[in-house]
Amino acid sequence: MTGSGLRLVLATRNPGKLRELRRILAEVGLDVELLSLDEFPAIGDIPETGLTFAENSLIKAHAVATATGLPAVADDSGLCVDALSGMPGVFSARWSGGHGDDKANLNLLLAQIADVPDGRRGGHFACAAALALPSGTEHVVEGALAGSIIREPRGTGGFGYDPIFVPEGGARTLAEIPPAEKDAMSHRGRAFRPLALVVADLLRAV
Template sequence: MNKVVLATRNAGKIVELRRILAEAGVPVELLGLDAFPHIPDVAETGLTFAENALLKAHAVAAQSGLPAVADDSGLCVDALGGMPGIFSARWSGSHGDDEANLDLLLAQISDVPDGRRQAHFACAAVLALPSGEERVVEGTMRGVVIRERRGTGGFGYDPIFVPDGESRTTAQMSPDEKDAISHRGVAFRALAQVIAEVLS
């Protein structure tokens, strides 16, 4: 069975992609970066989601000698000119402080009326081979940012994002419901097909 490395130490992302690969019938063994403690974290210095994902995937493919998958994603709020975008995880200053990021974002758009709070989640997912070959796919999920947190599932900005056509936030959905419509679910399902083609 082919081995593929997902360039993350986030156990939730690994479980998510394993589930999507299994549902797509793609026979690969997915490993996380915890299996490669010698590989350092890659600085996300790109200016787009795709650039950041490519940086991570190529670095991990080169250092592991295996095909590598990486993704970068974030919330793009229309009233903030598309921000926080690639800075979503560190919007409040420190990386991954979900509560502080939520507080800051809600404060920044507190004066924006309900009809003008459109936003979308974007995800770029990449497969990079040790040879340097690369494939990029993207997914989006449009919706609105609400004024107060609702729900305890998911992570990041999920408690304040209601997808188009829904009355619930993504934090109020089951993992399967969220996967079916989410930016990362869309991108990872497209990437599963790419992995099947490239590694078959």
């Protein structure tokens, strides 16, 4: 446990996401003991029934805060492709049918926009990060990162759609960018850095 004695649950079992969020929270100096859902095996899958990233992040954060009795942070994020009218959006993690099959999701997306010319392959990553306290207090921050979708995956870092997404003004995919550099620009970083400041203020009052 940290010196502060504060505990915070990150509502994810995704190891890549967990590492990324741990780095971001540590970056802003948030002194808490960070727990993941792996430490609460009794918590099953939480249905993401919302139609927006903000709705889904709040659903997960409140469910975990209620189940654990601890403050919980959750995010919902995804890739919004212009040529697909903003899809897969909130369905990004289960675009191919099964939840969390990154390779299948990525391959299906590439197949769906195979005939789209390079100049029209724009899109953005979106993220909504939510904090929920057992008392019912909640807060949401949203972030986005614009870019384009390339035709073949590149890079071995990151997860999800990172290997096919090149941020606006750049030449490397998110999977080719070092973690600290990615955190500085990512949609998740842009949502979680301001949320971490809210977390720090609220947890001091708990």
